[in-house]
Amino acid sequence: MADAAQNHIVGEHPDLLPPKTEVGVWGWMYHNLFSSPLNNFLTFFGLFLIWVTIPPMIDWLFIDADWVGETRDDCGREGACWIYIGVWFKQLMYGRYPDEDLWRINSMYIIGAIGLIWLVWPNLKYKGWIGVFMLFLFPVACYFMFSGGSFGLERIETPLWGGLFLTLVIAVVGIVASLPIGIVLALGRQSKNMPVIRAICVGFIELWRGVPLITVLFMASVMFPLFLPEGMNFDKLIRALVGVMLFSAAYMAEVVRGGLQAIPKGQYEAADSLGLSYWKSMALIVLPQALKIVIPGIVNTFIGLFKDTTLVLIIGLFDFLGMAQAVATNPDWLGFAVEGYVFVAFGFWVFCFGMSRYSQYLEEKLHTGHKR
Amino acid sequence: MAEQSIESSGQDLPAEGLVIGEEEVIKIVDMHKWYGQFHVLKNINLTVHKGERIVICGPSGSGKSTLIRCINRLEEHQRGQIMVEGTELTGDLKHIELIRREVGMVFQHFNLFPHLTVMENLALAPIWVKKMPRRDAEEVAMTYLKRVKIPEQAKKFPGQLSGGQQQRVAIARSLCMNPKIMLFDEPTSALDPEMIKEVLDVMIELAKTGMTMLVVTHEMGFAKTVANRVIFMDEGEIIEENEPEEFFNNAQHDRTKLFLSQILAH
Numbered sequence: 001m002a003d004a005a006q007n008h009i010v011g012e013h014p015d016l017l018p019p020k021t022e023v024g025v026w027g028w029m030y031h032n033l034f035s036s037p038l039n040n041f042l043t044f045f046g047l048f049l050i051w052v053t054i055p056p057m058i059d060w061l062f063i064d065a066d067w068v069g070e071t072r073d074d075c076g077r078e079g080a081c082w083i084y085i086g087v088w089f090k091q092l093m094y095g096r097y098p099d100e101d102l103w104r105i106n107s108m109y110i111i112g113a114i115g116l117i118w119l120v121w122p123n124l125k126y127k128g129w130i131g132v133f134m135l136f137l138f139p140v141a142c143y144f145m146f147s148g149g150s151f152g153l154e155r156i157e158t159p160l161w162g163g164l165f166l167t168l169v170i171a172v173v174g175i176v177a178s179l180p181i182g183i184v185l186a187l188g189r190q191s192k193n194m195p196v197i198r199a200i201c202v203g204f205i206e207l208w209r210g211v212p213l214i215t216v217l218f219m220a221s222v223m224f225p226l227f228l229p230e231g232m233n234f235d236k237l238i239r240a241l242v243g244v245m246l247f248s249a250a251y252m253a254e255v256v257r258g259g260l261q262a263i264p265k266g267q268y269e270a271a272d273s274l275g276l277s278y279w280k281s282m283a284l285i286v287l288p289q290a291l292k293i294v295i296p297g298i299v300n301t302f303i304g305l306f307k308d309t310t311l312v313l314i315i316g317l318f319d320f321l322g323m324a325q326a327v328a329t330n331p332d333w334l335g336f337a338v339e340g341y342v343f344v345a346f347g348f349w350v351f352c353f354g355m356s357r358y359s360q361y362l363e364e365k366l367h368t369g370h371k372r
Numbered sequence: 373m374a375e376q377s378i379e380s381s382g383q384d385l386p387a388e389g390l391v392i393g394e395e396e397v398i399k400i401v402d403m404h405k406w407y408g409q410f411h412v413l414k415n416i417n418l419t420v421h422k423g424e425r426i427v428i429c430g431p432s433g434s435g436k437s438t439l440i441r442c443i444n445r446l447e448e449h450q451r452g453q454i455m456v457e458g459t460e461l462t463g464d465l466k467h468i469e470l471i472r473r474e475v476g477m478v479f480q481h482f483n484l485f486p487h488l489t490v491m492e493n494l495a496l497a498p499i500w501v502k503k504m505p506r507r508d509a510e511e512v513a514m515t516y517l518k519r520v521k522i523p524e525q526a527k528k529f530p531g532q533l534s535g536g537q538q539q540r541v542a543i544a545r546s547l548c549m550n551p552k553i554m555l556f557d558e559p560t561s562a563l564d565p566e567m568i569k570e571v572l573d574v575m576i577e578l579a580k581t582g583m584t585m586l587v588v589t590h591e592m593g594f595a596k597t598v599a600n601r602v603i604f605m606d607e608g609e610i611i612e613e614n615e616p617e618e619f620f621n622n623a624q625h626d627r628t629k630l631f632l633s634q635i636l637a638h
Contacts, residue, residue: 264481264483266479266481266483267483267485269446269477269479269483270477270479270483270484270485271485272444272445272446272472273444273446273472273475273476273477273546274472274496274497274501274545274546274549275469275472275473275497275501275549276496276497276500276501277469280500280501284496284500285485288487289485289486289487292487366487368486368487368529368530368531
């Protein structure tokens with residue numbers, strides 16, 4: 001039954017071009033925007049919504065906004081008053097950290113940024129050493145630089161820490177510590193022939209996952225000192241850090257466990273049959289695969305943790321958001337809270353979006369074309 | 373390697389040319405295994421001599437895979453004794469590690485490590501278990517990749533290879549540990565028909581080097597040409613064992629006859 005257009009010899013049929021509706025811009029639009037009457041309607045309705053919301057937003061944010069000036073009188077009231085952010089910028093970034101010591105934070109920011117970019121950038125040398133430096137030396141250096149009290153640096157108490165700086169300290173410590181603790185907890189929970197360790201891990205995870213972070217922070221700041229012997233006291237920030245760390249480790253453990261369960265039994269058996277010990281087979285075979293599978297979940301937990309740091313406001317620490325709220329109550333600058341919140345939201349978004357993009361890049365990079 | 377006499381005149385020259393040593397490399401005595409209430413392996417007695425090539429067949433669920441998985445302790449037995457290379461398999465991790473170094477295993481589903489390249493798959497165990505320097509390990513790996521005839525795939529990931537190639541990599545991976553015994557758990561059952569031959573060819577080559585092999589398979593052609601002993605299992609018991617010639621032409625037990633008539637029917 002040869003059709004008129006197809007008079008090719010059997011076995012020598014050439015590859016033909018696909019129909020126009022399948023490829024190119026028109027093909028895409030046809031399939032995604034105008035494939036049915038309902039889709040036509042939704043497309044136009046969507047365009048209408050964009051037209052109603054986006055231009056006024058751009059007007060407020062940029063076109064009508066006031067960018068230069070020093071006092072609130074320089075702000076007209078049609079658009080956003082970014083002068084407000086400029087005036088309070090130092091507080092929003094560093095809290096009440098003394099001006100003359102800001103170089104201590106900034107220099108560590110620069111070192112940290114260089115180290116991070118080095119690690120993230122593809123195909124750079126010495127990543128191992130940089131990684132060791134970033135994981136072990138850098139945090140110690142940060143501690144001495146930020147809090148001072150030695151090497152001739154003036155001591156700066158943690159209640160003076162604040163703003164985005166405090167947010168980053170809490171988030172980075174939580175993120176860096178929660179992954180290894182979470183992995184250990186997950187492996188403990190998976191271990192079938194060590195019932196005591198397993199029970200401890202399950203108990204830990206269920207306890208910390210079962211309470212809200214606010215409770216944890218509140219307990220850490222109010223209840224915990226009551227149990228300590230007379231005269232013994234830990235810094236409030238350290239207590240909060242430990243609370244955040246353990247809390248997010250419990251979540252991380254469950255994410256990692258999901259990955260462990262997705263690894264087929266054959267991988268464990270192959271590792272065993274080659275004579276690899278438990279820790280070697282975990283480190284070389286199981287975890288690299290399991291962690292790769294749960295990158296989205298891990299980053300999800302990181303992002304959640306990053307935003308949850310705002311809860312430290314409840315124990316009197318002024319993080320990025322807390323600082324925005326605090327400056328909004330300044331009598332000279334009443335009425336600009338919205339600008340503060342928009343700025344803070346943008347700040348959080350930049351960091352969270354960055355993490356999200358990097359995780360997508362990483363998934364792509366680690367994909368080796370194998371499903372099993 | 374004095375006891376090996378390698379035949380070079382093609383694959384159709386099997387068992388006769390191979391010398392089987394006196395040395396007992398595996399000795400299983402009155403071994404039993406249960407899965408909960410289910411008695412999977414019953415009174416298994418089996419002695420394997422150096423250089424023997426044993427094919428284990430039987431209907432599915434007969435316990436043949438479980439049997440060879442007991443030999444490197446992927447499964448635990450509850451009664452009886454398993455001795456491998458003079459070491460008894462017990463709960464002792466030292467013994468288990470020792471035996472796993474001597475026993476290689478090839479799985480039905482290859483179980484290559486998908487996050488590592490072919491070369492990394494092969495070099496991993498020599499580096500981390502035998503503490504071999506990376507360069508030496510990669511050299512060994514390359515030798516075995518050449519033996520399984522895919523040296524050009526070294527830099528690829530397992531996911532980029534065909535099933536037959538993956539299984540050959542898996543065989544090479546086991547060989548890199550220089551094992552004395554190789555276990556094959558249905559190595560061709562997951563392959564497309566046109567790829568079975570390339571894997572069997574590699575196994576035949578391996579047999580010619582004098583490797584002690586225990587093979588669970590349904591490839592009766594392989595059993596006829598390569599095995600020096602065929603074992604038939606059903607419902608957890610060894611029903612019959614014999615030389616291939618006798619086994620296929622003159623089966624003693626009714627269940628063996630039934631099984632053979634079913635798989636050789638067409």
